Amino acid sequence: MSVLLHISDTHFGTEQPPVTKALRALAHSLVPDVLVLSGDITQRARAAQFEAARAFCDSLGIARVLTLPGNHDIPLYNVFARGFSPYAGYMAHFGRDLEPQLEMDDLLVVCVNTTRPSRHKDGEVSRGQIERVSGRLSGARREQLRVVVTHQPSCVMREEDEKDRLHGGHDAVRAWSAAGADLVLGGHIHLPYVSDIRTHVKDAERALYCVQAGTATSHRVRHGTPNSVNVVRWQPPAAGEARTCAVERWDYDLADDRFELTHPHELTLGA
Numbered sequence: 001m002s003v004l005l006h007i008s009d010t011h012f013g014t015e016q017p018p019v020t021k022a023l024r025a026l027a028h029s030l031v032p033d034v035l036v037l038s039g040d041i042t043q044r045a046r047a048a049q050f051e052a053a054r055a056f057c058d059s060l061g062i063a064r065v066l067t068l069p070g071n072h073d074i075p076l077y078n079v080f081a082r083g084f085s086p087y088a089g090y091m092a093h094f095g096r097d098l099e100p101q102l103e104m105d106d107l108l109v110v111c112v113n114t115t116r117p118s119r120h121k122d123g124e125v126s127r128g129q130i131e132r133v134s135g136r137l138s139g140a141r142r143e144q145l146r147v148v149v150t151h152q153p154s155c156v157m158r159e160e161d162e163k164d165r166l167h168g169g170h171d172a173v174r175a176w177s178a179a180g181a182d183l184v185l186g187g188h189i190h191l192p193y194v195s196d197i198r199t200h201v202k203d204a205e206r207a208l209y210c211v212q213a214g215t216a217t218s219h220r221v222r223h224g225t226p227n228s229v230n231v232v233r234w235q236p237p238a239a240g241e242a243r244t245c246a247v248e249r250w251d252y253d254l255a256d257d258r259f260e261l262t263h264p265h266e267l268t269l270g271a
Helices: 016-032 049-059 079-084 090-092 127-138 160-164 169-181
Strands: 002-007 034-037 064-067 100-104 107-111 143-151 182-187 193-196 208-210 228-234 246-254 257-269
Touching: 002 107, 016 049, 016 090, 016 228, 016 246, 016 257, 034 107, 049 090, 064 100, 064 107, 090 100, 100 182, 100 193, 127 143, 143 228, 193 257
Parallel strands: 002 034, 034 064, 107 143, 143 182, 182 208
Antiparallel strands: 002 228, 100 107, 193 208, 228 246, 246 257
């Protein structure tokens, strides 16, 4: 079995020390195989914030770490940096690959950089990115859980969140589901949920689940939800068995000062 810890919107610079401590304890308890951090790592893309975020990720003790930038990881007030080196701070601490990938015997994770400095907070996925990811997915094996990661959500559950939905997101999830994707992980709106795209995206025929994370460590919680993270558990099926995976939402409980399992999901995946 492989275990993936999905966190998002840590917003270092606004992090809460008790919550970061509790998340570190959760990671040490679960011992995940992979950490995915889906953007908005910092609050204002400052060097000290990136440095603190990098140290925190290292302290989790997870061997494989995949990150991608969010809109907050691009300088907002430094117009020169935003125009000429928008990802310099991110790359200095998290590497030059803005779209990392990971392939294991039972897992394929493909990250997509959906930030655009010219769009401020909005995200976009291009036709080239859609096709590149589709090609990568089409070569995946049945025993691999196929995961795509974006920052902005590719589909939303509430009408009021449409303004924050990824530009080109519906085209992307239609193509990625057809190519074999199982999960699309995201963040940005600080609202955790799990949703099958077939209930929101016209002409989507194969199961593909949007798995959104809340803010992992920041005091910038929204929508009446606490700090939260996701845990994905995947066991490749035996011959003739259906493909299923577990997705768990873990919320920070202020009274107990720890992350607790609150919303378990057993998802039936496509073939």
